[in-house]
Amino acid sequence: AQSVTQLGSHVSVSEGALVLLRCNYSSSVPPYLFWYVQYPNQGLQLLLKYTTGATLVKGINGFEAEFKKSETSFHLTKPSAHMSDAAEYFCAVSGLRGSNYKLTFGKGTLLTVNP
Amino acid sequence: EAGVTQFPSHSVIEKGQTVTLRCDPISGHDNLYWYRRVMGKEIKFLLHFVKESKQDESGMPNNRFLAERTGGTYSTLKVQPAELEDSGVYFCASSQALGVNTEAFFGQGTRLTVV
Numbered sequence A: 001a002q003s004v005t006q007l008g009s010h011v012s013v014s015e016g017a018l019v020l021l022r023c024n025y026s027s028s029v030p031p032y033l034f035w036y037v038q039y040p041n042q043g044l045q046l047l048l049k050y051t052t053g054a055t056l057v058k059g060i061n062g063f064e065a066e067f068k069k070s071e072t073s074f075h076l077t078k079p080s081a082h083m084s085d086a087a088e089y090f091c092a093v094s095g096l097r098g099s100n101y102k103l104t105f106g107k108g109t110l111l112t113v114n115p
Numbered sequence B: 001e002a003g004v005t006q007f008p009s010h011s012v013i014e015k016g017q018t019v020t021l022r023c024d025p026i027s028g029h030d031n032l033y034w035y036r037r038v039m040g041k042e043i044k045f046l047l048h049f050v051k052e053s054k055q056d057e058s059g060m061p062n063n064r065f066l067a068e069r070t071g072g073t074y075s076t077l078k079v080q081p082a083e084l085e086d087s088g089v090y091f092c093a094s095s096q097a098l099g100v101n102t103e104a105f106f107g108q109g110t111r112l113t114v115v
Helices: none
Strands: A002-007 A010-014 A019-027 A033-038 A044-050 A056-058 A064-068 A073-078 A087-094 A103-105 A109-114 B005-007 B010-013 B019-024 B031-037 B043-050 B053-056 B065-068 B075-079 B088-095 B110-114
Touching (some): A002 A087, A010 A019, A019 A087, A044 A056, A044 A064, A073 A087, A103 B043, B005 B088, B010 B019, B019 B110, B031 B075
Parallel strands (some): A010 A109
Antiparallel strands (some): A019 A073, B031 B043, B043 B053, B065 B075
């Protein structure tokens, strides 16, 4: 079974500040991990994913995440927040090895960027 | 290219009524998924179609929910009769294949409110 915990349902940062969204997972198999973003009135969009190989994964819009097996974490970061980053972010783990579906999601973190 | 489209975007119905949600996947995508987010909770997997066949419906909450995908194109999700706890946002997603190297694209969701 899999589970995902996102620490902080709401994170607020200033424009230009570091963005850090936390995600811890539990998985009975080696995990495939994902971060999705939902902008207002839009669908979920894939930001980045970890499957195998390099543990530091780079995604779109300057975001990156690092898979740390020992900490069972997959935190999302961006060095400098932009107003357009305001959205809800979801961490997810794949329920089936080698599959992109049957994702188990966290509860989401709403990111606010202040001018 | 059109993305995943869901109809309606919002629906408000009374307890006991029937509602049908529709999802039009990206053309050529054999895999179609339904997810649901109940307010304040995680996005949860409901079921998965490959073409017109249900491959995995382990997430369907009860027999008041019926999903179909006639002809392997668009899909409908019917709730009959609707209960208050069915309120939430219903997401549809589609992908060409199941591997993690193939992205699943999400629609913007249908917000269902049962009063």
